[in-house]
Amino acid sequence: MSAARQCLDAAMHHEQRWHRLNTRVVHMTPWFEVREDSVVRPDAVEDIYHHVVSPGSVTVVAVNDDDHVAVTRQWIYTHEERQWRLPAGSIDKVDRDPRAAAERELAEETGARAEQWEQLGRVNGADSFTNHVDHVFLATAVTMGLANREGAEADLVVHWLPFDEALNLVACGRIRHAGSVYGLLSTGLRRNTERR
Template sequence: MAENTGGRHPFYEETLETKPIFQGRMISLQVDTVRLPDGGTATREIVKHPGAVAVLALVEGASKMLVVEQFRKPLEKVQVEIPAGKLEPGEDPLEAAGRELEEETGFRASRLKHMQSFSTSPGFAEEIVHLYFADELTKGEVHLDEEEFLTCEAITLEQAWQYVRDGRICDAKTLLALYAWQLYAATGSWPG
């Protein structure tokens, strides 16, 4: 582990120049020129993303988890994931988690507990996902976004691991939620 000698870590890369490349609806891309710790320079391609929320929502006495199935164009396949969505600019992650849960599953949470926030791909993206837990749910109505096509189901832990083996679940947020749920099922308490 490198020692911090002063205000900045010795591996810190100072940004010398930022060049915007692309501005989209969900992401933007920029190329930064940075000064390396040895004094040289390099470029870094960075995907800017407003962040996201995800919800591990348990129903039926914590024996089942709510998941959604939808097509993911970057992977060119249908995936099963926990309910999740992008943060709007300035939006509180807790409020966004409740909104996304209700929009995608029709369930409202009487309380949401923050479990963890994590980066998805820190080598090239700044996206942070805020993972929440909910188990006190009330059934309501699904309110999908205009361009959103998905189905919702409640699956057991065994079904979830079978979906992993089958390749139907492969995203980091859902895998992290599964490990947390498995630990909870084994110990009766949440990590952390």
């Protein structure tokens, strides 16, 4: 092994990082838990770190044969306003994986089913606060059926907008949901690349 490689390995071995000494759940709900960790920070000081542990969520860019994308509008309790966003929701215990959750959420909220699915990526929305990951999917070859919304989604309205119009909602700041922004932008960038 070269001397340079030995130095690199030694540096990586001694890199400063967080170390968890122990953890305890201080609050639990059906959707997430709050943990209090005893940690050693990168500066070698012992501290307490509070964070939210979540099973994650999914967001779906559902595009039909007319190049319209499903965009929902509903009251978002934590932001106290009606918001535009793509079909999205939590990964439930009944879901075998994120894609199954995406299929379920799309069908529940819009009534749509898709034959073709592709994972676009994953979004970390609030790294210092939670481990939450939003898995973002592109769904195509869409057929329509009946929605099956929960009571809390009684005010949800689905709009099938031309893709460019939905993308414009991101550009003008009317869609702020991280997974929705990521999904629409990544799909738009991909389309631009394919046109070249």
